[in-house]
Amino acid sequence: MNVSMTINGERVSHDVEPRLLLVHYIRETVGLTGTHWGCDTSNCGACVVLIDGEPVKSCTTLAAMADGHEIRTVESLEVDGRLDPIQMGFHERHALQCGFCTPGMLMTTRALLDENPDPSDLEIRTAISGAICRCTGYKNIVSAVQWAAQYEAAAKRGA
Amino acid sequence: MQTPAAFEYERATSVEGAIASLERLGPEARIIAGGHSLLPMMKLRLANPEHLIDINDLKELAYIREADGEIRIGALTRHVDLLKSELLARHFPLFRDAEHVIADPVVRNRGTIGGSLCQADPAEDLSAVCTAAKAKVVIRGVSGERVVGMEDFHVGPYMTAVGAGELLTEIRLALRPGAGSAHEKVERRAGDWAIAAASAAVWLNGVAITDAGIALSAVGLTTIHLSRADELLRGKEPSEELFQQAAEIASADCSPGADGRGPIDYKRHLAGVLTHRALRRAATRALQGEVSS
Numbered sequence: 336m337n338v339s340m341t342i343n344g345e346r347v348s349h350d351v352e353p354r355l356l357l358v359h360y361i362r363e364t365v366g367l368t369g370t371h372w373g374c375d376t377s378n379c380g381a382c383v384v385l386i387d388g389e390p391v392k393s394c395t396t397l398a399a400m401a402d403g404h405e406i407r408t409v410e411s412l413e414v415d416g417r418l419d420p421i422q423m424g425f426h427e428r429h430a431l432q433c434g435f436c437t438p439g440m441l442m443t444t445r446a447l448l449d450e451n452p453d454p455s456d457l458e459i460r461t462a463i464s465g466a467i468c469r470c471t472g473y474k475n476i477v478s479a480v481q482w483a484a485q486y487e488a489a490a491k492r493g494a
Numbered sequence: 495m496q497t498p499a500a501f502e503y504e505r506a507t508s509v510e511g512a513i514a515s516l517e518r519l520g521p522e523a524r525i526i527a528g529g530h531s532l533l534p535m536m537k538l539r540l541a542n543p544e545h546l547i548d549i550n551d552l553k554e555l556a557y558i559r560e561a562d563g564e565i566r567i568g569a570l571t572r573h574v575d576l577l578k579s580e581l582l583a584r585h586f587p588l589f590r591d592a593e594h595v596i597a598d599p600v601v602r603n604r605g606t607i608g609g610s611l612c613q614a615d616p617a618e619d620l621s622a623v624c625t626a627a628k629a630k631v632v633i634r635g636v637s638g639e640r641v642v643g644m645e646d647f648h649v650g651p652y653m654t655a656v657g658a659g660e661l662l663t664e665i666r667l668a669l670r671p672g673a674g675s676a677h678e679k680v681e682r683r684a685g686d687w688a689i690a691a692a693s694a695a696v697w698l699n700g701v702a703i704t705d706a707g708i709a710l711s712a713v714g715l716t717t718i719h720l721s722r723a724d725e726l727l728r729g730k731e732p733s734e735e736l737f738q739q740a741a742e743i744a745s746a747d748c749s750p751g752a753d754g755r756g757p758i759d760y761k762r763h764l765a766g767v768l769t770h771r772a773l774r775r776a777a778t779r780a781l782q783g784e785v786s787s
Contacts, residue, residue, distance in 0.1 A: 402505075
């Protein structure tokens with residue numbers, strides 16, 4: 336079957352098997368390997384992408400179900416060499432070690448800040464409760480999201 | 495890599511169209527909504543539908559509204575919307591209790607109430623919630639609609655009253671005065687399935703319990719409706735002693751299996767403790783006026 340969708344602002348269209356999962360479509364058919372394929376059971380959150388602005392686990396979504404929708408992957412965060420504030424936060428606060436969970440963490444927390452620009456510690460922890468990191472122990476990830484929230488608030492005041 | 499077996503996919507553009515497709519394609523066709531129960535089953539080849547009918551475009555099935563003395567919930571309503579609904583929280587707070595602990599926020603963006611009920615996993619929370627709240631469900635087929643009470647909904651493990659060629663379209667909750675409800679769950683880690691969970695709803699007339707509903711998740715082959723406890727509570731004034739008796743019924747009437755989540759005696763004990771806590775909170779809420787009228 337044919338699927339067409341927008342990924343990071345670009346229109347893509349391919350013939351695929353209906354059983355192809357969105358994560359494999361993005362990684363293998365489209366070739367954007369920033370989205371990671373982790374547990375394959377919707378537990379770990381490494382595969383989170385945004386569908387119409389909402390974080391979704393792409394290992395538990397068919398490419399066919401994304402037909403006609405707008406997808407954002409981690410590759411969309413950096414624009415012309417400038418990192419998204421959430422990426423800057425992860426850098427500033429050392430919120431990754433091996434980096435495997437990072438794409439999913441970034442997209443999940445990007446969506447959080449889009450919806451809630453000033454999240455509490457608990458709100459951040461709740462938002463990433465479906466994302467597993469085995470290196471840093473979450474403290475630095477929470478700190479990174481707070482850094483990004485403050486950075487974006489300051490940028491807004493300055494604007 | 496976990497890959498589902500091959501199937502044909504189509505996207506429904508109307509409820510009638512989805513039902514017509516189900517009718518035409520026969521018992522090997524399945525509806526897919528959020529997919530967060532069905533796709534994992536398909537990846538494990540525990541479910542091998544030959545046709546999937548995607549109903550995610552049927553926005554007319556996504557709503558929570560009050561009508562004719564009932565709360566009506568469309569089958570395609572997502573967990574996130576059940577969690578956020580003030581209408582539901584005001585009249586049936588057990589939904590919000592449950593939604594806080596169903597999977598995680600990202601999964602809750604996709605999973606639906608209709609999918610959860612139709613999957614009928616014995617450890618699934620909303621089946622117990624709807625059973626306790628005495629919900630009725632609307633099931634539509636080519637020949638029309640029928641309304642089925644939750645007491646008749648589960649016909650076996652992972653099996654429901656929804657037949658081939660039929661679609662669950664709506665969940666109805668009668669608004670009755672003096673209502674209070676709560677859902678209590680213990681899990682190993684955030685987002686996990688329950689070790690055990692208890693849903694309780696009570697309706698008070700100011701003094702006595704006029705009606706009660708109690709149901710358990712994860713401690714049997716299906717959601718367990720504790721009808722003996724419902725009967726015990728009816729007509730009596732709420733008290734710790736009464737709730738303890740109901741808790742003892744919960745421990746006795748559940749039938750958990752031993753697994754990685756714990757041994758049988760622990761799960762029976764937990765079912766009792768959670769039933770007691772759920773009843774206590776439900777009655778407190780009813781008395782505090784988180785009620786329907």
